[in-house]
Amino acid sequence: MTDTDGTAGLDRRLADALERLGHGMRSLAQRTAREHGLSPLQQQAVLALARHPRERREVAVLAAEFDVTTPTMSDAVTALERKELVTRSPGTDGRRRALTLTATGEEVAHGLSSWDDPLTAALAAVPEADRATTLHTLLRAIEGLQRAGVVNLTRTCTTCRFFGRDEHDDPDVPHQCHLLRMPLPLTDLRTDCPEHEPANAPSRGKQRSSAS
Numbered sequence: 720m721t722d723t724d725g726t727a728g729l730d731r732r733l734a735d736a737l738e739r740l741g742h743g744m745r746s747l748a749q750r751t752a753r754e755h756g757l758s759p760l761q762q763q764a765v766l767a768l769a770r771h772p773r774e775r776r777e778v779a780v781l782a783a784e785f786d787v788t789t790p791t792m793s794d795a796v797t798a799l800e801r802k803e804l805v806t807r808s809p810g811t812d813g814r815r816r817a818l819t820l821t822a823t824g825e826e827v828a829h830g831l832s833s834w835d836d837p838l839t840a841a842l843a844a845v846p847e848a849d850r851a852t853t854l855h856t857l858l859r860a861i862e863g864l865q866r867a868g869v870v871n872l873t874r875t876c877t878t879c880r881f882f883g884r885d886e887h888d889d890p891d892v893p894h895q896c897h898l899l900r901m902p903l904p905l906t907d908l909r910t911d912c913p914e915h916e917p918a919n920a921p922s923r924g925k926q927r928s929s930a931s
């Protein structure tokens with residue numbers, strides 16, 4: 720929809736900008752993946768395996784993280800096994816298969832780690848206060864998309880059961896983490912927190928606080 724001055728509404732333009740950004744990032748990912756003989760999904764899997772702790776290195780976990788079906792992720796991992804970048808071994812319960820990067824896989828992950836440098840360089844030119852507000856806005860949008868069932872697994876502060884929204888008057892530090900027991904500046908909001916628990920998860924925090 721276009722306003723009388725010829726511009727679309729703010730929400731429409733924000734959505735357009737995000738869509739444009741998504742196109743750019745997809746094309747960047749395709750280019751770097753191609754340079755390493757991978758598909759974009761295989762590239763995402765390699766990068767995730769390089770940074771995830773062992774308990775998150777499983778096909779089903781990666782599938783949820785990247786919003787694809789388990790068979791689709793399994794196919795991508797099988798291709799990575801064929802390329803000798805990944806191995807599967809029995810997981811902690813003996814049934815699930817833990818994924819591990821081979822030495823070659825680690826090298827490829829290192830080579831891929833700067834795939835989004837053009838974006839981070841562009842962001843670095845924006846004042847920190849604006850970046851913090853943008854991060855906050857994007858995390859709230861992700862929260863809304865998760866609630867609507869559009870995205871699956873996220874480990875962001877705004878979808879975490881320990882997140883205390885707007886508990887402080889300081890506009891730069893409005894939220895609280897009830898697990899870490901500290902205020903959360905907008906600049907420190909997390910996008911992949913190892914302590915994250917979904918907002919509707921059983922109460923590990925309560926167990927912890929009642930134990931302490």
Ligand code: SF4
Binds near residue numbers: 882896898899912
């Ligand atoms: S546990 Fe992590 S994700 Fe959850 S509110 Fe605290 S810092 Fe954010």
